[in-house]
Amino acid sequence: MTLELFPPQAGPPRLLIVDDEPGIRRVLADIFAGGDYVIATAENGRVALEHFAAEGADIVLADLMMPEMGGLELLRRVKALDDTAAFILLTGAGTMEQAVEALRLQADDYLLKPFNVDEVVISARRALEHRRLLRENRSYQRGLEARVAEQAQQLENLFLDGLLTIANAVEARDAYTGGHLERVTLYAVAAGSALGLGEDELRDLVVCGLLHDIGKIGVPDHILRKPGELTEEEKSVMRRHPLIGAAIVERSAFLRSAAPGVLHHHERWDGRGYPFGLTGTEISLAGRVLAVVDAFDAMVTTRPYRGARAMEEAREELERCSGSQFDPQVVAAFRSALDAGLPAPAETRYVRVLLERVGANVKLARTGPASL
Ligand SMILES: [Fe+2]
Structure with missing residues (x-):
C-alpha cells in the first residue's frame, strides 16, 4: 500500500486543481477559497503529477483533456502513488467510454462542464469522506494484524516455555x-x-x-x-x-x-x-x-x-x-x-x-x- 508515502496531514484537506484553462482554475480556486482547503493549481497532468509526487494531495480536481498529460492518465498515476487519493474528473466534451474508464480507475466522480458550484462542492466533500473511510479502514486492519502477530508471539513463547520445562524434566533424570x-x-x-x-x-x-x-x-x-x-x-x-x-x-x-x-x-x-x-x-x-x-x-x-x-x-x-x-x-x-x-x-x-x-x-x- 502507499499510505506511508502520504501520511495524514493535520489541518484542512489539500486540494489540487488541474486545468489548462486559467479561467477554470481561477473559478474552481474561488469556489474552494475561504480556508476550508489548502489549494494548489497545475496547468496540466504532468505538472500536477510532479506536485502530487512531491507533496501529495487529499483530493484532485482535474480536467479530462489537457496538453502533455490528460486527466485519465493523471488519475491512473495518482492512484498508483496513493490509491486512497480522492479524484474528480471534469470535462466539457467527454465520451461515454471515457466516463466508464474514469470509473474503472476509481475516480470518485465525473462532472460535466459547465458545473454548478454546489455540485462541485458536494462532490468534493463526498470524495473526501470516502478517502477518510478508506484510510480508517486500512489503519483498523493494520491494528488487527499487529494484534494477531502479537498474540501469535505470545503463543510461541508459551509453547517454548512448555518445551523447555519438559526437556529439563527429562534431562534431570x-x-x-x-x-x-x-x-x-x-x-x-x-x-x-x-x-x-x-x-x-x-x-x-x-x-x-x-x-x-x-x-x-x-x-x-x-x-x-x-x-x-x-x-x-x-x-x-x-x-x-x-x-x-x-x-x-x-x-x-x-x-x-x-x-x-x-x-x-x-x-x-x-x-x-x-x-x-x-x-x-x-x-x-x-x-x-x-x-x-x-x-x-x-x-x-x-x-x-x-x-x-x-x-x-x-x-x-x-x-x-x-x-x-x-x-x-x-x-x-x-x-x-x-x-x-x-x-x-x-x-x-x-x-x-x-x-x-x-x-x-x-x-x-x-x-x-x-x-x-
Ligand atoms: Fe537419544
Whole structure:
C-alpha cells in the first residue's frame, strides 16, 4: 500500500486543481477559497503529477483533456502513488467510454462542464469522506494484524516455555551434565542454518533438539542411570527411546513435524544405527543433523579435560566418522558453523526467541579458528 508515502496531514484537506484553462482554475480556486482547503493549481497532468509526487494531495480536481498529460492518465498515476487519493474528473466534451474508464480507475466522480458550484462542492466533500473511510479502514486492519502477530508471539513463547520445562524434566533424570539439550539445540540450529534450511525446518530442529531424548521417560531409572556397561537386554530397552519419543511427539499437532528427527537421531549414515538401521537419506535430515550435534556435545562434555582441546578432538572425531556414522554434508555444514563461531546468527524469529530464552542457561565455547 502507499499510505506511508502520504501520511495524514493535520489541518484542512489539500486540494489540487488541474486545468489548462486559467479561467477554470481561477473559478474552481474561488469556489474552494475561504480556508476550508489548502489549494494548489497545475496547468496540466504532468505538472500536477510532479506536485502530487512531491507533496501529495487529499483530493484532485482535474480536467479530462489537457496538453502533455490528460486527466485519465493523471488519475491512473495518482492512484498508483496513493490509491486512497480522492479524484474528480471534469470535462466539457467527454465520451461515454471515457466516463466508464474514469470509473474503472476509481475516480470518485465525473462532472460535466459547465458545473454548478454546489455540485462541485458536494462532490468534493463526498470524495473526501470516502478517502477518510478508506484510510480508517486500512489503519483498523493494520491494528488487527499487529494484534494477531502479537498474540501469535505470545503463543510461541508459551509453547517454548512448555518445551523447555519438559526437556529439563527429562534431562534431570539423565546423567548428562546440565545444558546438554539446549546446547544440542543451538548446535542443530547452527548446522541447519549452514545447510540453508528455512524457518519451518529450523523450528523442527529446535523441537527435535529439545525433545530428542524425551522417550527416556519410558526407560527405567536402573537402566538409565546405571554406571557400568548395559547388558544386551538393557541396551534393547534403552534403544527404544527414539520410538517412545516419536510416539509422544506425534500426539501433538504443535510437535508432530519434529517426530522424524526424534525417531532417527540414533540412526547412522552407514545403516548401523537404531531403531531401524536406515541408511543415507532414508534417515530424515533432522535425524542426521541431530546425530552429528548430539555426538559432538557428548564428546566435548565427557572428555576428562574441557575447552579448546576437547573441541578440537571432537571435531576430528566427526571428520573421521563422516561418511560412516554421519552424513558428510551435515558434518561439513556443522564444521562451517563452528568455524563461523557459535551460536549461529539466527535470522529467524522463532530461533531468535529460543536463543534469547536458552542463551542465559547455556555457555557455548566460542569455537572459531582463532580459539583452536
Ligand atoms: Fe537419544
